[in-house]
Amino acid sequence: MTLVLPPTAPVRRWPRLPRQSGFIFGAGVLVFFVLCALLAPVISPYSPYDQSLDGRLMRPVFMGGEWSHILGTDTLGRDYLSRLIYGTRVSLLIGFGTVAVSCLIGTTLGLLAGYYRGRVDLVVGFIINVRLSLPIILVAISVVGIVGNTLPIIILVLSGLLWDRFAVVIRALTMQIREREFVLSARAAGAGDLRIVVCEILPNVAGGLVVVATLEIAHAILLEAALSFLGLGVQPPTASWGQMIAEAKDVVFFESWLINIPGLTLLVLVLGINVLGDALRNMVAPSGRPL
Amino acid sequence: MSELPLIETSGLTRSFPVGGGLRGPKRMLHAVRGVSFRLSRGEILAVVGESGCGKSTLARMVLGLLAPTAGDVQLNGEPIERMKRLQRAAFVQPVFQDPYASLNPQKRIEQIIALPLRLQAKVKRSAIADRVRQMMSLVGLSETLASRMPSELSGGQRQRVAIARALMVSPKVVVCDEPTSALDVSVQAQILNLLQDLREKMSLAYLLISHNIAVVEHLADRVAVMYLGRIVEIGTVEEVLGHPRHPYTQALLASILEPDPAKRLPEIPLGATFPNPLDPPSGCAFHPRCPRATDLCSSDEPEARGLPSRFVACHHADS
Numbered sequence: 058m059t060l061v062l063p064p065t066a067p068v069r070r071w072p073r074l075p076r077q078s079g080f081i082f083g084a085g086v087l088v089f090f091v092l093c094a095l096l097a098p099v100i101s102p103y104s105p106y107d108q109s110l111d112g113r114l115m116r117p118v119f120m121g122g123e124w125s126h127i128l129g130t131d132t133l134g135r136d137y138l139s140r141l142i143y144g145t146r147v148s149l150l151i152g153f154g155t156v157a158v159s160c161l162i163g164t165t166l167g168l169l170a171g172y173y174r175g176r177v178d179l180v181v182g183f184i185i186n187v188r189l190s191l192p193i194i195l196v197a198i199s200v201v202g203i204v205g206n207t208l209p210i211i212i213l214v215l216s217g218l219l220w221d222r223f224a225v226v227i228r229a230l231t232m233q234i235r236e237r238e239f240v241l242s243a244r245a246a247g248a249g250d251l252r253i254v255v256c257e258i259l260p261n262v263a264g265g266l267v268v269v270a271t272l273e274i275a276h277a278i279l280l281e282a283a284l285s286f287l288g289l290g291v292q293p294p295t296a297s298w299g300q301m302i303a304e305a306k307d308v309v310f311f312e313s314w315l316i317n318i319p320g321l322t323l324l325v326l327v328l329g330i331n332v333l334g335d336a337l338r339n340m341v342a343p344s345g346r347p348l
Numbered sequence: 349m350s351e352l353p354l355i356e357t358s359g360l361t362r363s364f365p366v367g368g369g370l371r372g373p374k375r376m377l378h379a380v381r382g383v384s385f386r387l388s389r390g391e392i393l394a395v396v397g398e399s400g401c402g403k404s405t406l407a408r409m410v411l412g413l414l415a416p417t418a419g420d421v422q423l424n425g426e427p428i429e430r431m432k433r434l435q436r437a438a439f440v441q442p443v444f445q446d447p448y449a450s451l452n453p454q455k456r457i458e459q460i461i462a463l464p465l466r467l468q469a470k471v472k473r474s475a476i477a478d479r480v481r482q483m484m485s486l487v488g489l490s491e492t493l494a495s496r497m498p499s500e501l502s503g504g505q506r507q508r509v510a511i512a513r514a515l516m517v518s519p520k521v522v523v524c525d526e527p528t529s530a531l532d533v534s535v536q537a538q539i540l541n542l543l544q545d546l547r548e549k550m551s552l553a554y555l556l557i558s559h560n561i562a563v564v565e566h567l568a569d570r571v572a573v574m575y576l577g578r579i580v581e582i583g584t585v586e587e588v589l590g591h592p593r594h595p596y597t598q599a600l601l602a603s604i605l606e607p608d609p610a611k612r613l614p615e616i617p618l619g620a621t622f623p624n625p626l627d628p629p630s631g632c633a634f635h636p637r638c639p640r641a642t643d644l645c646s647s648d649e650p651e652a653r654g655l656p657s658r659f660v661a662c663h664h665a666d667s
Contacts (some may be wrong), residue, residue: 115542150470166645221493237449237450238444238445238446238449238450239449239450239451239452239453239460240451241408241442241444242442242444242450242463242510242513243452243463244413245411245412245437245442246437246441246463246464246467246513246517247434247436247437247438247441247443247464247467248433248463248467249433252467257452260452260454260455261452261453261454263454309563
């Protein structure tokens with residue numbers, strides 16, 4: 058009698074594919090916009106500030122416009138594509154700048170709370186609750202209204218309002234990891250608190266950090282657009298997507314593409330970043346080990 | 349001149365506050381209560397007992413990772429809380445139970461092994477690298493593993509890494525907290541033999557925490573039996589395992605399974621439940637499960653009787 062082995066199940070590849078395609082899509086979108094921002098002076102067909110009162114409100118090519126202004130011109134006759142490309146700079150600068158600062162604040166607080174626990178945790182928990190009780194837009198509007206709306210100020214204000222998720226996530230991860238035996242080993246080897254936190258714990262929470270960071274970049278970009286739309290973002294004539302939407306709202310019933318183009322661009326960038334964040338979370342979390 | 353013991357603890361106690369949220373008062377969990385023992389040069393002292401009896405808490409206090417609530421630990425005659433971190437680290441090092449948790453998953457093997465020596469400020473980088481290679485070959489790890497990540501190693505290899513790391517600073521004492529219980533049986537023997545070899549090569553003393561009597565018999569010189577935070581019996585392996593005097597030790601030894609499947613499971617005279625450490629029994633903590641318990645046992649806690657090196661804490665101990 059021969060032993061018949063059941064056929065081994067074929068390796069199922071498709072469950073991984075959606076995650077990977079999410080990563081490729083998200084990373085692709087982000088890289089595309091980063092390149093646009095970096096190469097803005099090279100690839101823009103015109104200066105984003107040159108006005109031409111003769112050529113106002115020219116329609117984009119796909120609506121019967123001319124190839125000289127692919128995405129048409131705005132109410133002041135400025136080339137829309139060039140403004141869109143320069144606007145990428147503002148959005149990404151705000152997104153990355155805000156996340157860099159807020160990541161620093163949130164991670165520091167989270168590591169402190171998770172590592173020392175006890176009173177430190179109580180204090181940090183209180184600060185987190187204070188932060189969560191503040192409505193972001195309201196605080197941002199009042200602070201920017203008082204202090205002024207330059208780019209560094211907007212980045213600082215948004216950073217001061219967007220660090221909470223970093224703190225919450227890093228605190229929880231740190232609490233898990235500080236009980237692991239490799240942390241005990243490091244302490245038994247004579248390592249000090251700073252060394253343990255930076256060299257032993259931080260590398261193991263980095264996965265969670267990246268996930269939160271991507272989501273917060275998208276968040277910050279949206280907030281900047283909202284502030285600009287309300288007239289409290291970067292000052293005109295600097296090109297910013299929120300600014301472009303705000304300027305176009307007067308003619309929204311006649312030339313709605315003026316709002317749709319920056320709106321769609323914003324949507325694609327934020328969607329791309331969010332999808333990338335989800336894909337990263339899927340890549341980091343289920344294996345469990347790195348976290 | 350009588351030699352100082354490497355480790356001497358007296359009246360070592362550690363309590364943890366438990367609960368104390370909105371409901372109910374805070375209660376104290378007495379994990380270790382008044383433990384005194386000595387560990388001499390080159391000796392292997394095993395600490396055995398059920399899960400939850402305070403073995404690991406004891407190990408952490410001896411490593412200086414946990415401050416005792418009362419009592420003290422002296423390393424080579426010096427109180428541990430007065431020692432500098434690095435001085436303590438050069439004296440006593442740990443090997444933990446779970447080799448999957450005891451190595452930082454984000455670091456390479458050579459970095460992990462090098463850490464204790466790197467922290468000792470005066471050592472040069474090249475000397476550290478040499479020492480890492482030396483230690484790896486000493487514990488039987490191929491040098492090619494040096495640049496691997498922990499996730500690429502097997503459980504036995506990881507435990508060898510943990511041992512190599514502990515030995516980097518040539519400690520006098522290694523505290524092994526269940527060093528083999530997370531490993532496959534075949535690998536357990538290798539690790540135990542390695543520990544035995546290293547003891548001779550590096551003249552180490554071990555504080556061996558275990559609940560495996562066979563491991564203790566194989567490796568240890570002396571045994572301390574713990575029950576609910578106290579040492580109930582201590583002595584040499586022959587004395588304690590050969591002629592147990594405390595009823596708990598006797599029951600513990602009776603519960604060892606014979607490798608012969610034809611034999612029936614041993615009859616254990618104890619009730620199966622371990623008492624709640626938050627609410628320990630009055631008098632002798634063992635009396636609710638003890639076949640010899642009398643009224644005296646439920647009212648008075650027994651003193652340790654005998655020499656510090658061979659004592660029993662029981663009112664009705666066999667002599």
